[in-house]
Amino acid sequence: MRSYELTEALAEVPGLEVTIRRGALHIHVPALGDTASLDPGDVVEAADVFVPTQAPAVQLDVRRGREILPLIVTVDDLVFTPSYADDLIAEDAELVVPAMPSLIAYSEMHRDVRALGKAIDNETLDPGMLAATLLAHRCFLRGAIRMGLWPVRVAAWWEYTNSRATERIPLREDAEWDRLLADVAQARNQNQEDDVRGFAR
Structure with missing residues (x-):
């Protein structure tokens, strides 16, 4: 996806610090003290999703090799798939x-x-x-x-x-x-x- 499309999608989730630096997308979640850094070209889709807290959340579908894996971004957490x-x-x-x-x-x-x-x-x-x-x-x-x-x-x-x-x-x-x-x-x-x-x- 294009960088501006990702920043627009993630703008729906308050409390995040989303930046584009050196061509990479950085999603900093202050509550976690960590940042997810992704190549925008690896993100194939971004869509709003429902989470139990009913707070805004966005799911990014991220290409990893032959797999497409979800990264769910919430106001204070990140949800992902464990490795095998x-x-x-x-x-x-x-x-x-x-x-x-x-x-x-x-x-x-x-x-x-x-x-x-x-x-x-x-x-x-x-x-x-x-x-x-x-x-x-x-x-x-x-x-x-x-x-x-x-x-x-x-x-x-x-x-x-x-x-x-x-x-x-x-x-x-x-x-x-x-x-x-x-x-x-x-x-x-x-x-x-x-x-x-x-x-x-």
């Missing part, structure tokens, strides 16, 4: 793949990943269940990255929990994920007075 677990785990790995929702909200992702990070310090968690949940959360995060988001705080919680798990998840190499974790490390260095739990609040 089979695309993330190493080939021939034997691992329970959890049932995945067809859509996940950014705020839900943050809440769930943070809750697991808090639970691992206070509860005895079954290693198999923990590995499956970590995989599901990694699918959420990868789905967010696929929509041009960069969820540093959520990734910090994921890494925190993963570092305390006794069972390692056999994941494929992912250079983009490595760059995200590098930004997590940089953020930690800038906030040395806080541990990761304080940073990821």
